[in-house]
Amino acid sequence: MEENNQQTPQQVNQPLQTPVENPVPVKLEEKPKKNSGLTVILSFTTIIATLIAGFFYFQNTQLRTELQKNLPKPEATQINEDIKNTFLYENSDLGFSLELPNSWKDKYQTTNIYFDNSQDISAVNFEYLPIDKESSNYKIFSIERMILEDWDIEIQITSRPHISEEKKILSSGEYVFYYTISLDNPYLDEDANIYQDMSSSIKSIIDSIKLIDIDGVEEIPSITTAELEQGWYWGSSTQKKEGTPVDWVFCGNENQNDKWQEPNLECEI
Secondary structure: OOOOOOOOOOOOOOOOOOOOOOOOOOOOOOOOOOHHHHHHHHHHHHHHHHHHHHHHHHHHHHHHHHHHHOOOOOOOHHHHHHOOOOOEEEEOOEEEEEEEHHHHHHHHHEEEEEEEHHOEEEEEEEEEOOOOOOOEEEEEEEEEEHHHHHHHHHHHHOOOOOOOHHHEEEEEEEEEEEEOOOOOOOOOHHHHHHHHHHHHHHHHHOOOOOOEOOOOOEEHHHHOHHHHOOOOEEOOOEEEOOOOOOEEEEEOOOOOOOOOEEOOOOOOO
16 A cells, blocks of 8 residues: 655745735826917017007107297296386376386487377387497387277278287277387397397386376276286286276285286285
């Protein structure tokens, strides 16, 4: 009897393995691709817009600068400066007074003009006295007086340029006062410069004219259209003109710079 030499295979215990979960794959974030073409276009557009804005800003700045250079000084301020350096001229024959610049002293003379060779004075010329004594005196401007009825007729029929409503200064109950100026400068060198400087003062002189009677008592005229438009006129507290708006106020210290003006204007004393 043969021995059963076959061996029963031994069971080998394998170590237990803990099941491992499959790792979740990490998805890397992809960076978006840059659109280089779009970036270039946006940059170019921004540059163009900046240049256009800068151009218009520069143009606007230049325009404001030019406008400020060309703006005239306020009329009231300019006249106010002139009046501070003036002296009084009175003509009792024609019945008016006005303010002449101090710079005119010793440089002018007045000549009365008589109506049709009569004894009635119709105008007064303000004439320049030249440094060159060989030169003649020459009119700078004149103040003329005309009977109101004659003025109305002249306005209708005359072709003379100095007879116009633009030349009219003021009127009393009987007369109209108007002015004429010389249109040329007859002098040379220094005399020409002085004559031109004196002529540049005519407007402020005309604006200062006031009526007086033959006894030197001032006759107050009515307010003019020009004074209504500018919003003020020279005058003391007792010189309020007929036709002055009721809301206008007096501004001054009873001196030559006194004036009546609109209430919204600054009172510069």
